[in-house]
Amino acid sequence: MARPAHQRTHADRLLPAALLLLAVISFLPYRWLRPNVWIGDLIVLVSAPVAQPLRAVGGWLAPARSGSAEPAEIALLRRQVDEYKRLYEWARSRNDDLLKQMEQLRLMVELNPSVSTRLLYAPVIGAGSDPANAQLLIRAGSRQGVHINDVVAVEGVQLFGAVIDAANRTSWIRPITARSQGYIQGLVMIEDGRGVTCSLQPVGDGTLRGDAAYDPQDPDAATRIAVGQVVRLDDGEWPASAQMLVLGRVEAVEPAPDSPLRPVVIVRPTVALDRVTEVIVRVSEMPGDDASRQNGGTP
Amino acid sequence: MNWLVFAFVTWIMLGLELGLKSSLQLGDSSIAPSFLAIYAVFVATAAPPRSSQWACLILGALIDLTGPVPRMDAASSFTVLGPNALGAFLMCQLVLSVRGLLFRRNPLTIAVLAAVGFAIWQVVVTAVFTIRSFTGDPTAWSPASELGARLGASLYTGLLALPLALILLMIAPLFAFQFVPSRYAGRR
Numbered sequence: 001m002a003r004p005a006h007q008r009t010h011a012d013r014l015l016p017a018a019l020l021l022l023a024v025i026s027f028l029p030y031r032w033l034r035p036n037v038w039i040g041d042l043i044v045l046v047s048a049p050v051a052q053p054l055r056a057v058g059g060w061l062a063p064a065r066s067g068s069a070e071p072a073e074i075a076l077l078r079r080q081v082d083e084y085k086r087l088y089e090w091a092r093s094r095n096d097d098l099l100k101q102m103e104q105l106r107l108m109v110e111l112n113p114s115v116s117t118r119l120l121y122a123p124v125i126g127a128g129s130d131p132a133n134a135q136l137l138i139r140a141g142s143r144q145g146v147h148i149n150d151v152v153a154v155e156g157v158q159l160f161g162a163v164i165d166a167a168n169r170t171s172w173i174r175p176i177t178a179r180s181q182g183y184i185q186g187l188v189m190i191e192d193g194r195g196v197t198c199s200l201q202p203v204g205d206g207t208l209r210g211d212a213a214y215d216p217q218d219p220d221a222a223t224r225i226a227v228g229q230v231v232r233l234d235d236g237e238w239p240a241s242a243q244m245l246v247l248g249r250v251e252a253v254e255p256a257p258d259s260p261l262r263p264v265v266i267v268r269p270t271v272a273l274d275r276v277t278e279v280i281v282r283v284s285e286m287p288g289d290d291a292s293r294q295n296g297g298t299p
Numbered sequence: 300m301n302w303l304v305f306a307f308v309t310w311i312m313l314g315l316e317l318g319l320k321s322s323l324q325l326g327d328s329s330i331a332p333s334f335l336a337i338y339a340v341f342v343a344t345a346a347p348p349r350s351s352q353w354a355c356l357i358l359g360a361l362i363d364l365t366g367p368v369p370r371m372d373a374a375s376s377f378t379v380l381g382p383n384a385l386g387a388f389l390m391c392q393l394v395l396s397v398r399g400l401l402f403r404r405n406p407l408t409i410a411v412l413a414a415v416g417f418a419i420w421q422v423v424v425t426a427v428f429t430i431r432s433f434t435g436d437p438t439a440w441s442p443a444s445e446l447g448a449r450l451g452a453s454l455y456t457g458l459l460a461l462p463l464a465l466i467l468l469m470i471a472p473l474f475a476f477q478f479v480p481s482r483y484a485g486r487r
Contacts, residue, residue: 022385037378058323
């Protein structure tokens with residue numbers, strides 16, 4: 001039979017409280033458990049007069065071996081060595097990535113040396129819910145100087161698209177392959193630096209498709225378009241800093257059903273734009289340097 | 300129960316735990332017996348229920364406080380107070396519930412209870428640290444291997460309990476255990 005409540009001692013009442021306290025402390029974050037270490041050190045110190053001689057006896061009974069059965073301190077140090085090795089490998093890999101990024105940035109600067117832009121590396125942190133438009137969210141916003149219509153590139157010279165909305169810390173960017181992008185004027189680089197103008201439109205499957213223009217001064221130019229040729233941006237609607245960035249490579253050339261002299265080109269970006277993890281935003285240093293901005297144009 | 304004697308023997312047992320445990324490891328494994336667990340079982344078999352519970356809590360807390368957990372992300376460790384204390388309390392409850400059916404002054408009884416009780420104790424410890432590892436503790440915690448090693452340690456503890464129980468039973472009168480079943484406690 002249980003003891004009546006009025007006969008309960010302090011110890012009876014204290015035990016549930018102690019259990020509850022221990023249960024709470026068991027799950028406290030490790031950062032808050034510093035006092036436990038001090039108390040533990042004190043207890044070890046108090047037990048040292050017994051533990052120390054016994055440890056010596058234990059060492060005599062079972063001497064330390066050169067195998068993996070090593071003292072806890074050595075095992076801890078060994079684990080830390082392994083952890084630092086892992087950190088070293090991670091740092092080396094990161095260093096390689098940064099060198100690659102620097103090379104890409106150098107390529108971008110070389111492409112448009114006269115345009116005053118600042119290159120901002122931004123990680124992609126999310127994507128829009130509509131897969132057809134494939135808008136991406138990047139961790140760079142107006143605090144970093146990003147504005148609407150700033151040009152976004154990937155892997156150096158591949159045009160990604162443009163900033164369509166800039167918040168304080170984040171921005172939405174739209175790829176050139178999004179259906180909502182509309183027409184883009186490009187140049188298929190055929191040979192000797194010459195290009196054939198084409199008007200491309202996103203299809204929705206990650207490619208751009210459009211007719212190559214007929215040039216009366218060079219009527220054969222359109223016929224020299226071939227698979228694998230690079231297509232660059234040449235569109236007055238886009239900022240100057242975006243001109244001549246790569247739209248992609250010709251994936252297929254088809255004859256236009258109604259006009260045999262104007263072949264249809266299908267262009268695929270050199271990287272899958274909906275799967276990029278980092279982009280380079282070309283932030284304009286002077287907001288008025290782009291004609292399109294002055295005219296209120298939208299890429 | 301004479302708490303002064305309990306404190307003194309606890310001091311000795313803690314010394315054994317800290318000084319001899321690593322020497323008694325089985326080969327390269329982390330399987331090692333626990334002196335404090337055997338002592339906790341001994342107290343739980345003989346002391347009054349409330350004293351047993353407090354004693355087990357204290358012994359469990361001592362194991363917690365003297366067993367820092369190494370961190371993987373820095374050259375330091377942290378100490379979690381609670382898992383062993385709660386495990387010891389659960390072990391105590393097990394012993395209290397079955398001790399009326401057993402020959403408590405038999406070393407074999409203490410050995411069997413030590414093996415079974417310490418296994419339950421270690422299940423609690425493993426569960427707590429597993430939950431903690433899910434919440435972001437920087438430890439290399441592997442629940443399956445930890446549980447395996449700890450259950451092995453339970454069997455080893457049961458084996459060690461045989462000779463140790465003989466000594467503890469010899470000095471048992473010093474503890475002045477006066478077990479009063481709870482149904483009579485209210486009449487005192």
